[in-house]
């Protein structure tokens with residue numbers, strides 16, 4: 001084998017490896033991000049991107065001036081193939097999904113003073129190693145005006161899985177399950193979660209943020225699922 005052909009093989013195997021590590025999680029085409037441009041463009045968008053949670057007197061009632069509800073923003077509809085993208089992010093180690101989501105989501109959000117990821121109970125966190133909502137929040141703050149600080153809340157008790165519970169069951173399951181120790185006096189805070197279903201967890205965390213002094217609460221998630 002000549003020097004040049006062996007060099008050629010080395011370069012080819014290097015390119016092959018980098019393509020494998022830099023491939024789209026849906027179609028496996030070469031991609032610099034977690035998804036190729038074509039698959040990213042094909043993801044079902046959530047329309048409208050903004051909705052109001054907890055309005056019309058739905059429990060839990062939130063104390064504070066805008067007790068009418070929490071504006072929640074989502075980018076994708078939790079349907080094929082966006083569901084596989086979210087699962088790839090949460091369980092497949094595709095952290096790059098959060099970066100793609102954050103770059104597209106941030107321009108649609110209002111200015112905020114702080115960002116709070118949906119807390120995970122410390123035992124679940126120890127089991128998983130990282131909180132997906134915190135990975136999302138970190139990606140998001142880099143795109144938000146003024147780079148608002150990330151503030152951690154905590155989940156004060158283990159809760160049953162929300163899947164399989166009806167709306168009332170979900171609200172009861174997470175009631176008073178969150179606490180925010182940082183002072184949020186007068187702040188507009190942005191809560192971050194991966195998938196929005198009934199919004200029960202976000203409303204419970206919103207109540208904790210209000211109890212810590214937040215004047216206004218907005219929420220954002222990657223995808224919107226129907227309950």
Ligand SMILES: [Zn+2]
Pocket residue numbers: 024025026027028029035036037038039040
């Ligand atoms: Zn693709």
